[in-house]
Amino acid sequence: MSEAVIKLENVNIYQGANLVLRDVNLQVNKGEFVYLVGKTGTGKSSLLKTLYGDLPLKEGTGHVAGFDLKTVTWKTVPFLRRTLGVVFQDFQLLTDRNVHENLKFVLKATGWTDNNLMEAKINDVLEKVGLKSKGFKRPFEMSGGEQQRIDIARALLNSPKLILADEPTGNLDPETSDEIMQLLISISKDYDTTIVMATHDYLVINKYPARILRTEGGKIYDSANYHPESV
Numbered sequence: 499m500s501e502a503v504i505k506l507e508n509v510n511i512y513q514g515a516n517l518v519l520r521d522v523n524l525q526v527n528k529g530e531f532v533y534l535v536g537k538t539g540t541g542k543s544s545l546l547k548t549l550y551g552d553l554p555l556k557e558g559t560g561h562v563a564g565f566d567l568k569t570v571t572w573k574t575v576p577f578l579r580r581t582l583g584v585v586f587q588d589f590q591l592l593t594d595r596n597v598h599e600n601l602k603f604v605l606k607a608t609g610w611t612d613n614n615l616m617e618a619k620i621n622d623v624l625e626k627v628g629l630k631s632k633g634f635k636r637p638f639e640m641s642g643g644e645q646q647r648i649d650i651a652r653a654l655l656n657s658p659k660l661i662l663a664d665e666p667t668g669n670l671d672p673e674t675s676d677e678i679m680q681l682l683i684s685i686s687k688d689y690d691t692t693i694v695m696a697t698h699d700y701l702v703i704n705k706y707p708a709r710i711l712r713t714e715g716g717k718i719y720d721s722a723n724y725h726p727e728s729v
C-alpha cells in the first residue's frame with residue numbers, strides 16, 4: 499500500500515480572518531512529485547506554510563511526515579521542520595559565510611554534533627547537487643543556479659521525507675531551470691523523497707509532466723481526481 503506523506507482532510511486554510519482555501523482533501527504519497535499551480539494570491543504559499551507548520555491548522559485534520567498538524571506547537575514545530583526540506587525562490591543563504599559554513603550552520607542548528615559525520619554529510623549533499631568543489635565559495639560568488647543548488651543541498655541535509663519548494667526556478671533562465679528540475683526529479687527518484695513544487699513555469703511542467711494541484715477560487719483541484727472517461 500502507498501504510504502501517505504501528506505494527508506489533509508476537510509481542511510480550511512486561513513490567513514488571519516480570511517478563508518483562503520476551503521475543504522481541502524489531499525493525499526500525497528511517498529516518492530511522489532507534485533506541482534502546485536494557480537494564479538498569484540490564490541493560496542499556494544498558504545498551503546505550503548500550513549504543511550511546514552508556519553500557519554496553524556485551525557479546521558480539519560492534517561498529517562505531514564508522521565506529524566499531526568493539529569498538535570504541532572511552537573515547541574514541536576522544529577521537529578517537523580527537521581523532517582522536511584524547504585526550498586525558496588530567494589535562496590536565503592547566509593551571505594557572510596561560505597557554502598560549507600552555511601551547511602554546517604544548519605547541521606549544528608538541527609542537533610548534529612559529530613564533526614566527522616557533519617563533514618561526510620556536507621560532502622554527500624554537495625556531491626548530489628554537483629557542487630563538491632565549491633564549498634569554499636560565498637553565496638554572492640555563485641550564479642543563481644548554483645545558489646539554488648546550494649539551497650537544495652541544504653534542504654537535503656536531514657534526509658527529508660518531503661521537500662516543499664516554492665518557485666525554485668522562478669528567478670532562473672530556462673536552461674538553468676531545466677538543470678534544477680532534473681536535480682529535483684533525480685532526488686525524488688533516488689531517495690524516494692516526496693516533492694511538492696509551487697510554480698508558474700509552464701515550460702517546466704510541459705517538459706516534466708506530473709500530478710498537478712491547482713488553486714482557484716478558494717479550492718484546490720487535483721489532476722489525480724480528473725477522469726475524462728467518467729465525465
Ligand SMILES: Nc1ncnc2c1ncn2[C@@H]1O[C@H](COP(=O)(O)OP(=O)(O)OP(=O)(O)O)[C@@H](O)[C@H]1O
Nearest residue numbers: 513514518536537538539540541542543544545713
Ligand atoms: N501574512 C498574511 N496576512 C494576511 N493575508 C495574507 C498573508 N499572506 C498572504 N495573505 C493573503 O492570502 C491570500 C493567499 O496568498 P498566498 O501567498 O498563499 O498566495 P499564492 O498563491 O502563494 O500567491 P503568489 O503566487 O503570489 O505567491 C492572498 O489573498 C493574500 O493576500
